[in-house]
Amino acid sequence: MSRPRRERLSVTGVESVGPYALLRVRRGRIEPGAPGQFFMLEAPGRVLPRPMSLCLAPPGELAFLLDPIGPGTKALARLDAGDRLHVFGPLGNGFRLDVPRPLLVGGGIGIAPLPYLAEALEHPPAVLGFRSAHHAQAAALLPCAEVVIDPTLVTDVMPVNRNVLACGPEPMLHAVRALAPDAQLAWEAPMACGYGACFGCVVEVEGELKRLCVEGPVLCSS
Amino acid sequence: MLLLNASGCLDALTAPDVASSLDAFVTKTVTPEPRAGNAPVRIAETEHGMLNAIGLANPGRDVFIRETLPRLRELNVPLWVSVGGFAAHEYAETCAQLDDVTIEVNLSCPNVDEAPDSAAEIVAACREVTANPLYAKVSPHSWDMAETVRALEAAGADGFSMVNTLRGVALDSTLRTKLARGAGGYSGPALKPVALASVLAARRVTELPIVGMGGVCNGRDALELIACGATHVALGTILFADPDAPARVLDELEAEATRAGFARPADAFGVAVGAVANLAN
Numbered sequence: 001m002s003r004p005r006r007e008r009l010s011v012t013g014v015e016s017v018g019p020y021a022l023l024r025v026r027r028g029r030i031e032p033g034a035p036g037q038f039f040m041l042e043a044p045g046r047v048l049p050r051p052m053s054l055c056l057a058p059p060g061e062l063a064f065l066l067d068p069i070g071p072g073t074k075a076l077a078r079l080d081a082g083d084r085l086h087v088f089g090p091l092g093n094g095f096r097l098d099v100p101r102p103l104l105v106g107g108g109i110g111i112a113p114l115p116y117l118a119e120a121l122e123h124p125p126a127v128l129g130f131r132s133a134h135h136a137q138a139a140a141l142l143p144c145a146e147v148v149i150d151p152t153l154v155t156d157v158m159p160v161n162r163n164v165l166a167c168g169p170e171p172m173l174h175a176v177r178a179l180a181p182d183a184q185l186a187w188e189a190p191m192a193c194g195y196g197a198c199f200g201c202v203v204e205v206e207g208e209l210k211r212l213c214v215e216g217p218v219l220c221s222s
Numbered sequence: 223m224l225l226l227n228a229s230g231c232l233d234a235l236t237a238p239d240v241a242s243s244l245d246a247f248v249t250k251t252v253t254p255e256p257r258a259g260n261a262p263v264r265i266a267e268t269e270h271g272m273l274n275a276i277g278l279a280n281p282g283r284d285v286f287i288r289e290t291l292p293r294l295r296e297l298n299v300p301l302w303v304s305v306g307g308f309a310a311h312e313y314a315e316t317c318a319q320l321d322d323v324t325i326e327v328n329l330s331c332p333n334v335d336e337a338p339d340s341a342a343e344i345v346a347a348c349r350e351v352t353a354n355p356l357y358a359k360v361s362p363h364s365w366d367m368a369e370t371v372r373a374l375e376a377a378g379a380d381g382f383s384m385v386n387t388l389r390g391v392a393l394d395s396t397l398r399t400k401l402a403r404g405a406g407g408y409s410g411p412a413l414k415p416v417a418l419a420s421v422l423a424a425r426r427v428t429e430l431p432i433v434g435m436g437g438v439c440n441g442r443d444a445l446e447l448i449a450c451g452a453t454h455v456a457l458g459t460i461l462f463a464d465p466d467a468p469a470r471v472l473d474e475l476e477a478e479a480t481r482a483g484f485a486r487p488a489d490a491f492g493v494a495v496g497a498v499a500n501l502a503n
């Protein structure tokens with residue numbers, strides 16, 4: 001496993017992808033880690049950093065796909081080439097890659113970790129769901145994926161008998177789990193630290209409250 | 223001067239490197255019974271700080287002493303154990319079972335409902351059963367810090383840790399509380415002036431050591447606490463944003479002392495106290 005490091009990295013560019021922003025930073029000595037692991041990104045002007053999945057790892061860079069929904073993600077999306085920010089990671093546990101028939105399932109900003117995951121798995125089939133055609137522009141990051149738009153849901157078109165690796169909004173993850181009980185699901189929780197220090201990110205796992213940043217964010221559902 | 227973590231702001235077993243970068247590690251508050259803590263959402267960022275309602279999640283005294291403490295000792299970092307409870311005798315029972323550690327008595331958790339006995343009763347009960355160094359962790363809600371500190375010193379405290387969080391609320395876009403519990407403890411940069419005032423008021427009435435904490439983000443913040451009379455400094459919320467903060471704060475502290483005209487940080491000890499000697503608390 002790659003050892004997490006914290007470094008001040010410079011931004012190489014921010015591009016819009018539909019309503020989202022793809023933030024690219026120089027990699028420094030930080031390792032990209034395993035698909036599904038995440039990084040804590042300093043959000044300019046905010047007290048706490050924000051957890052972000054690695055979306056792509058181009059040579060010498062790390063790229064994050066952001067949904068600018070609040071003060072932290074908006075501040076990150078406003079960065080310009082040459083700005084610098086602290087990045088800490090890789091953190092948490094990513095997806096297990098030793099599955100015979102992988103299928104990637106993503107919903108909305110939940111597609112963020114899938115491009116890097118698809119690379120590691122040599123481009124398995126994928127199903128992506130979005131709320132609008134505008135949001136669906138992000139599917140360009142995962143060519144060849146089957147794309148559905150509301151009211152059609154990923155679970156309406158998801159083939160069965162596949163090893164599902166999924167990331168998306170909580171209701172989607174619950175619906176995916178109902179169809180594929182052994183799916184690997186990447187969950188979210190508000191996080192202050194990302195490295196087990198605050199006990200803020202707990203979720204219920206097997207009847208106990210556990211730190212998602214330490215046990216997850218990818219959890220096997222069964 | 224020792225640089226510590228604030229209780230509840232670091233798990234030494236999950237992040238041993240961060241713990242090793244401190245002069246001593248302070249545990250999360252340990253209560254007699256295990257506590258799962260409050261239901262999520264437990265944390266929320268605010269404009270100048272954060273709220274938490276963790277709810278003293280901890281494995282309970284027995285498991286802590288049997289399993290956690292031996293593993294913490296292997297880290298070879300001096301240990302401070304934060305002790306909590308809901309009655310004076312509960313605190314004392316835990317203190318009686320702890321050896322070779324500094325004890326920090328948490329008199330001030332805002333995230334649990336039960337009202338504890340008076341702070342002085344708790345400290346007196348602990349003093350009776352332990353010879354270990356005994357620090358009293360004080361709430362900034364105290365209306366008269368000087369009076370609180372005098373009472374705790376008389377009850378047998380060997381030092382003070384201040385401050386704990388202030389109670390606060392944050393609302394989401396639909397005007398519901400962000401924390402499932404409603405209110406939580408407010409920490410981070412906004413707390414610094416409160417911490418400075420508390421340490422300053424305490425230093426005017428005691429010569430015992432004080433661990434200053436509340437919103438420390440950099441060397442200048444640490445130096446200001448020292449100038450108000452803190453003997454030691456603890457880092458809380460900043461550790462969430464920057465696990466490398468201990469080494470950085472120490473470096474900056476030296477530079478900031480020089481900039482303020484002091485050869486060493488320790489030379490700035492208490493310099494802000496004299497200037498207000500004539501003010502009321």
Ligand SMILES: Cc1cc2nc3c(=O)[nH]c(=O)nc-3n(C[C@H](O)[C@H](O)[C@H](O)COP(=O)(O)OP(=O)(O)OC[C@H]3O[C@@H](n4cnc5c(N)ncnc54)[C@H](O)[C@@H]3O)c2cc1C
Nearest residue numbers: 050051052053065066067070071072073112188189190217
């Ligand atoms: C492991 C992990 C990986 C993530 N990866 C990405 C990613 O690749 N791209 C991306 O855009 N976002 C990702 N997120 C979510 C992202 O961290 C949050 O959207 C961000 O912290 C919100 O910050 P803000 O200041 O913009 O908004 P805030 O004001 O903090 O939040 C805006 C709204 O979103 C809610 N919210 C905030 N954080 C979360 C959360 N973690 N889960 C559910 N609801 C939340 C708040 O309650 C509020 O209603 C990830 C989260 C986790 C835990």
Ligand SMILES: Cc1cc2nc3c(=O)[nH]c(=O)nc-3n(C[C@H](O)[C@H](O)[C@H](O)COP(=O)(O)O)c2cc1C
Nearest residue numbers: 228229230251274328385386409410436437458459
């Ligand atoms: C997530 C979190 C958990 C905390 N848990 C405890 C605790 O268990 N016991 C305690 O005495 N203080 C606890 N505190 C308070 C801190 O120790 C410290 O007093 C306070 O956060 C002020 O310092 P800061 O502004 O540097 O964070 C906690 C604070 C935070 C943010």
Ligand code: FES
Nearest residue numbers: 194198199201213
């Ligand atoms: S985010 Fe702090 S413990 Fe998980």
